Amino acid sequence: MVPKLFTSRLYPKIEHPFLEKMILPSFLIFSLLSSISKAAVQDFCVADLTGPDTPSGFACKKPAKVTVDDFVFSGLGAGGNTSNIIKAVLTTAFADKFGGINGLGISVARLDMAVGGVVPMHTHPGGSEVLIVISGTICAGFISLENRVYFKSLKKGDIMVFPQGLIHFQINTGRLPALAFVSFSSERPGLQILDFALFANDLPSEIVEQTTFLDDAQVKKLKGVLGGTG
Numbered sequence: 001m002v003p004k005l006f007t008s009r010l011y012p013k014i015e016h017p018f019l020e021k022m023i024l025p026s027f028l029i030f031s032l033l034s035s036i037s038k039a040a041v042q043d044f045c046v047a048d049l050t051g052p053d054t055p056s057g058f059a060c061k062k063p064a065k066v067t068v069d070d071f072v073f074s075g076l077g078a079g080g081n082t083s084n085i086i087k088a089v090l091t092t093a094f095a096d097k098f099g100g101i102n103g104l105g106i107s108v109a110r111l112d113m114a115v116g117g118v119v120p121m122h123t124h125p126g127g128s129e130v131l132i133v134i135s136g137t138i139c140a141g142f143i144s145l146e147n148r149v150y151f152k153s154l155k156k157g158d159i160m161v162f163p164q165g166l167i168h169f170q171i172n173t174g175r176l177p178a179l180a181f182v183s184f185s186s187e188r189p190g191l192q193i194l195d196f197a198l199f200a201n202d203l204p205s206e207i208v209e210q211t212t213f214l215d216d217a218q219v220k221k222l223k224g225v226l227g228g229t230g
C-alpha cells in the first residue's frame with residue numbers, strides 16, 4: 001500500500017497502473033546506487049529555495065518550517081511544451097525545484113518527446129540515469145569511455161540505464177508521441193547537450209572548426225540552426 005500512495009502523490013494527474021508498477025523499481029535501483037548520502041548523518045536537509053544555490057548547494061530549511069509539502073512535488077503530472085527545435089522536453093524534479101530531495105542523492109524527471117523528437121547527445125555529469133518508457137518507442141543509447149556504442153529500440157515497460165557522465169541520446173522513432181520517466185542518482189545531475197555546447201553560443205567558429213574537424217560551412221550552418229554566433 002505504501003508504494004501506491006507514494007507514486008500517486010508524486011504524479012497526481014496520472015492514473016496509469018503501468019506507471020505505478022514501474023516507478024517503484026526505479027526508486028529501488030537508486031536506493032542501491034546512492035550509497036553516499038547526507039541523510040546518513042542527518043535525516044534530511046530540505047533545500048531553502050528562497051536562498052542562493054551555491055557551489056556547495058542550498059542551505060537547509062529550518063526543521064520547524066519544514067512541512068510535508070516539501071517532500072511532495074506535483075510538477076510532473078503534465079509534460080512541457082515540445083514545440084522546440086528538438087521536439088522534446090525534460091521536466092525536472094531536481095533539488096532546485098523539489099527542495100525535499102536535497103542531499104538525498106536522487107531525482108526524477110519526465111521526458112516528453114513529440115513525433116520526431118530527439119534529445120541530442122548529452123551528459124549528466126552528476127549522476128547515472130535510469131529511463132523507464134511509459135509509452136511510445138524510443139531509440140536510446142550511450143557511448144562508453146572506450147567509444148563503444150550501446151543502443152537499442154525501447155518500448156513500453158523497458159528500462160535502460162546510462163552510466164554517470166557518459167554521452168547518450170534518445171530519439172522518438174515511433175509514429176506517436178513518447179513518454180518516459182527518468183531517475184538520477186543525484187539531486188543535481190546536471191545536463192549538458194553537446195550540440196548546444198558547440199553551436200549555440202559565441203565560441204568562435206574557427207575554434208569550433210579546429211576542435212571538431214568540421215568545416216566552416218558545417219559550423220556556420222549549425223550555429224545558424226542552434227542560435228550560435230561568432
Ligand SMILES: *[C@@H]1O[C@H](CO)[C@@H](O)[C@H](O)[C@H]1NC(C)=O
Nearest residue numbers: 079080081082083084085089
Ligand atoms: C509552445 O511553444 C510554442 C513555441 O514557443 C508556442 O507557440 C505555443 O503557444 C506553446 N504552446 C503552449 C500550449 O504553451
